[in-house]
Amino acid sequence: MDFYDVVIVGGGHNGLVAATYLAQSGLSTLVLEQQPHTGGAAVSQQVFPGVDARLSRYSYLVSLLPQKIITDLDLSLQLRSRSVASYTPVRRSGRDLGLMVERPEGAATRESFARLTGSDAEYDAWTAFYGSVGAMAEVIAPTLLEPLQSAATLRSRLDPALWDELVDHPFGESVERRFADDTVRGVVATDSVIGTFASLHDPSLIQNRCFLYHLIGNGTGEWRVPVGGMGAVTDALAFAARQAGASLITNASVTSVEVDGVRGSVTWLGGDGERSVDCSYVLSNVAPTTLDTLRGRDVSLKPEGSQLKINLLLSRLPALRSGDDPTRAFAGTFHIDEDYTQLETAYRSAAGGTLPAVPPSEVYCHSLTDASILSPELIASGHHTLTVFGVHFPARLFASDNETARAEATRRTLAGLESYLAEPLEDCIARDADGNLCIEAKTPYDIEESVGMPGGHIFHGDLQWPWSPDDQTVGRWGTETDTANLLICGSGARRGGAVSGLGGHNAAMTILTR
């Protein structure tokens, strides 16, 4: 076919969401993906040679994908709750302790706070804070699938004092006022710096936006495990898109996008050379700066990612110095050196151009909640996956020598984990068919190279508030560009960040409601 109603540039999960909605509505839809497979950063892959473990190689947990999208698109997808929300190993006065937050929180959580902090005050502050944030999430979550509301409208539906605290002032002020314990402060604060390079006191408030996105998914902010790995999300979406009648072409690297407000033309390089197709609408699932390049425009400000992702396969879970059960501790988010002052120290170090000496990171074990990503033999022999997400590793730290900086950042991060273990980490790491340790590390440069996210920024650019920035955009979808028939359907759309499908849904609705 030489003409489609809609051509989608990029077959990430968001492009597939958009394609399914549009094709279900009867529009002819073509998705062009440069990789041999769809999914972008939402994929499962066998990472270690000869080892039958399909890891969520990049993104790993799901919170922001609305149940409505799963239902609308009839996705065959299971998201499983973790039995533990988080565990933080702590060393105080020579003693190894742990702060355990169960899911749902019960008496053991209160006791854990009291044991660490000496009273009930921190846990009372915790329940009050998250209770208020939960009420805010319930109001904001449904609006993510609707045209943009104004900030004033949303504020009027919420506790105005909480709005002012979380939306108008640096998040660090809130954390410092509400909590006294450095570890508790850090556990609260980390949600504001995942994939976001900022001080807790950054005047831009990007850390506040990041915190909000981490807490509003489906009105609960719960992060769940995709059964079968993140690839299962993409597989379900690709199946739904094809079922709906969308055409998906892989190994198709788009080289140019032309739009005049009414018609569009997209050119790509594929197995059979250069091809072009005309269309009514172009949807961009690629980052906004990538789109600029495809339109022949200058890119002045490239995004900068700030994380180190390490994938590990263990032959067994390591014992902890605290004596706590590793099958509980690693089942939730395991915080390493993410105390509040450690986060700020690491930020300052990285902002000054130096790799953090004590890098904050968080770890989680997929296979404790869903073993289906491992072969029966690996399960039987006690193997487990471990995902490490290091924060405050901006791309600039890897600019001069990615290889050397990656090795050092990985060494420091794993040393941080090991400092809370009762045995050497290396003794617990499995080996691949070549005898190498099953460790893979990805810096922002590696992410850019492997999945095409500019600067390795996991959200295609800094997150934006999930409401209208001004009066003119109230009632729009946050997907619009300067040209009427060109829309952003990916992570770079307002409200598009993370594995959420929101960018795809909202771009499709922009067309379908016109």
Ligand SMILES: Cc1cc2nc3c(=O)[nH]c(=O)nc-3n(C[C@H](O)[C@H](O)[C@H](O)COP(=O)(O)OP(=O)(O)OC[C@H]3O[C@@H](n4cnc5c(N)ncnc54)[C@H](O)[C@@H]3O)c2cc1C
């Ligand atoms: C290490 C890491 C960990 C993360 N962890 C989580 C997590 O646990 N939970 C979560 O919710 N989010 C997480 N994220 C963020 C999340 O993965 C992304 O925000 C999300 O995948 C973006 O989806 P998308 O479909 O908008 O874009 P992408 O996934 O970036 O997909 C864009 C697609 O466009 C393709 N493309 C690019 N250029 C071209 C071209 N010229 N022609 C054709 N195709 C092109 C790419 O190959 C890609 O398939 C993580 C990201 C990373 C990198």
